[in-house]
Amino acid sequence: MPDIANLVHEVSTTTGTGNFTLAAVNGKQTFGGAFGTGGSDRFYYFISNRDVSEWERGTGHMSNATTLVRDTVVESSNGNSLVSFSAGVKDLTNDLPAEKQVSSDDLVAYAQPLDGDLTAIAALSTASFGRSLLTQADASAARTTLGFGKTELRAEWFGVTADGTTNDTAAMVAAFAAMESSGLPLILPPGIIMVDAGTLILGNGTTSAYSTKNCQCILGAGENAYLPPGSGVVSGTMIKARSGSSGRMLDVRGGIGGIKMAGFTLDGSGVASACLYMIGVSHSDFERLTLKQFTTNGLALIGRATTDSNIPSWCANNTFKNISITSDVNGSYAAGLYLDGDITSNRDPHRNTFIDVVIQVNKTTQNSYGIMLGMADSNTFIECDSNVVGTGQGHPLCLLNTDAAYPFPQNNFFYGCSLMGNTILVAGPGDIGDHIFVNHTTRDSEPLPSHPKLRGFSDMGEFFGKWLFQSAPTKQIFTSSGTWTKPTGCKLIKATIQGGGGGGGFVQPNGATKGASGGGGGSGGFVIKWLDVTSISSLTVAVGAGGAGGTSGNGSAGGTSGLGTSNVYGKADGGGGGSGSTTGNAGVYTTQGGAGGAASNGDINCGGNGGDAGFMLEAAQGLSGAGAPSAFGGAAAAKRQWGGGANLAGNDAVGYGSGGSGAIVTTSTSAANGGAGGAGVVIIEEFY
Known part of the structure; x- marks a missing residue:
């Protein structure tokens, strides 16, 4: 959306259809001072000839401090086409077009059927609506107080541009805050939303308290896991880390439950350590997500110890469906999908279900992993693919025991899964528990598991597990x-x-x-x-x-x-x-x-x-x-x-x-x- 600013007014004697050379007016802002230079369609402009019935409204930008470029004509005295201005003094101003303005009467009329708080309406009118132009904060306050948008929130309301260039971090943080306080689903627009990694946080759970911000819903316009890098094609919604930032793309902090996410991509741009990192999340659903270009984890489910034994800080009973997890910039010991917990307090990720999850990471000089299971118990993987590619070391599945006193990971179930690029790695100081594989895929020459605690049969009817x-x-x-x-x-x-x-x-x-x-x-x-x-x-x-x-x-x-x-x-x-x-x-x-x-x-x-x-x-x-x-x-x-x-x-x-x-x-x-x-x-x- 083109920008607006207060008291922008300059004059010009330029004629014809070209760019306008502007002169300042005492007591008014200049276009260059208000909007800077460069870009296109940066602001609304209004031009009127004082001496002749000629006028034009459109969007433009400043090529330098005194030259206005008329990018797009919206309405004019020349049949809504570019006007060839005659001699004389022209006034050039900036304002919000009438069709985009909302008055206090409009808001009150709309609010009456909603039984809004009339005292709050009056306060809002006194504080903000005594002018023709509403700010973004006014709009947000009106929606909250008057009950507007009772079924959803839209990220654009908070200033999200999704243009792939603008820093949308502050707008996304504001949108998340509104979602958490209202309990309404947040709808993300199509396009690329540029944010600083480490800034988007959902939930406020700690080691001593539940999150008070549960049942959040974030919905995008879709994701496409197979667009080639650098294609320039925007498909659906992408939240992309800005260069120079660091941290995780999206943190979810529990104990928290009732989360729903669907239809968007988290792109770590090679600077974010993780795309989706969750601590103590339960009974939540995640569908049609792409998690890419991370350095450490694409998706992490972590249980942790708490000072209150009643706080469910494990990650349990979540469903992940149609998830793509890929990175060709991951470092050593990275894992596309990582499940682990605090072994001393029995806070393990368990009873999570993964359906049609596709994972691919690069091999590294040390080890990298498609899936790493630490203290993880009774999770189900259905028709999932995990692949490690390139040269170096890596395994599609690592079963890591972290304490010899506990037989973890254990009781995880794999149905129709393909584990490619290397063998399954079993490591750690102690023994693992049993894991069951049904219709284990061997169509692409994947090796059969050889550890005695890995039992089952392949899609060709071959049984494995030494003490089965x-x-x-x-x-x-x-x-x-x-x-x-x-x-x-x-x-x-x-x-x-x-x-x-x-x-x-x-x-x-x-x-x-x-x-x-x-x-x-x-x-x-x-x-x-x-x-x-x-x-x-x-x-x-x-x-x-x-x-x-x-x-x-x-x-x-x-x-x-x-x-x-x-x-x-x-x-x-x-x-x-x-x-x-x-x-x-x-x-x-x-x-x-x-x-x-x-x-x-x-x-x-x-x-x-x-x-x-x-x-x-x-x-x-x-x-x-x-x-x-x-x-x-x-x-x-x-x-x-x-x-x-x-x-x-x-x-x-x-x-x-x-x-x-x-x-x-x-x-x-x-x-x-x-x-x-x-x-x-x-x-x-x-x-x-």
Whole structure:
């Protein structure tokens, strides 16, 4: 917004459409004195010719102490275009345009429906509204007293420009103070908000008192974690550290709870030690944030000791979703995500959930870490990626024990996470507690964890953890339905479940010149299920039969295989039967293959493959539909007729759950049956 100042008035005899040379007026401010030089659209100007009906209103700047540059014309006597001024004396003044001015009558009229405090209104009118122009402080006071903006606060009200150049530190501090005192959400504008690192603080908790400023909400216009550095593109809202400043970008001090942050970037510019640093924060939500260019920590959750044992100064029960944490300016021992607490007072970060958090930091001459867990307990990481890149030393995950008397960190859970760039580092004077990894990602050659307290299995079904099982696994294979009974000492099973394959289609020609071919059967669904059986003694096992080949039309569908009552622990439906034909055709036509069986209720669910279609090019030339292969292979091959010959029945499947092929006939009147689908199977591996 262009600037305004009091009692700015100069005169000029300049003519034409160019810049104006100004002369001072006694008792008035000059434009150069009020606004300085340089920039563009720095202030509002009003020009009027004393002798001719010529006037112009716009925004401009001073190129030097006496030269006014007319940057933008807003309104004029020349159809709102630039005026070519005639000879004569012109008055040049600065004021706020009428449409932007608010009178005390306007405020009082607006306030009446809100049941405002009339005494306070009168006091405000006496103190401030006896003029046409309201200051920023007047506007803030009016909103607070009259109840304006009851649903939100906007950072622009406090002078935030977000232009990427102006120092917005004082305005942001004022906006934070208003947010904390009012309890209203603070809305940040799009653009780049330049602030001094170490100045933005949320909450006032100490070692002896709760924060009295809880339930704060900061919402930006969005963030884009993938804009290339130096692109010049502004996307959403960015709060960026000013060069020469130091400290943390945003400090949250508890015990404090009920915080909500979403939709903005914190950019440390290589000078801020941390982007988001939280002490004693609980039951808060953080979503769609980018934390970048820090030297020590992107996101830190810290518990601390207090003099009052009732103060919850741990960081607990917080949720972080869609967070990007990156830095290529981090120093040694930096951690993109850092969780730690005071071990002697049991103030540990725990029960925090991290979903779709992506972390990348540079390796350094010492060590750097994507994630560092110190005294951290029972936190959950879901589909998170941590990567260390470049040359030097670094680890995607460091589990650091800081006191041999306590087995921390412990009980942290990782689901579908990718830890890239190096191995997991376990360090410290004492042993750590157990950590569980499920579907640990290995698709980019990430190494499997090797420490005995790191237990689980990869996305490829590889188990790890040296004392997860006490003896070699055993196996039971079910080719027909029955009951699995748990062997003594069995703790976990892996069930591989294959549904039955569909049968191929039957065909019959229609007359001596109309051949026919049948479609192939689909394969059954495929399921893998890992199941803790410490409290289970037996399970129902269903094995689906293979679908019969068609004898008068379509092949039959394969049967459903499954585990547990109502297949609750895995269900693999049978493949569909291939289509048959009883009419034949003298020209080109096709018959459809059977659909693949569905899969559900497992940890890995793969639908079956569809059978191939049968086709005829003419009455004596064609190919029947091949059966679909299952996860065990063994599909039935197609039958071919090329120029006539004997009628051919479909082939039976030879692999568990695969489809039978369709039959083919040419110019005779006899029919041929489709091939049978393969029966399903359930394989249960038992771990002790």
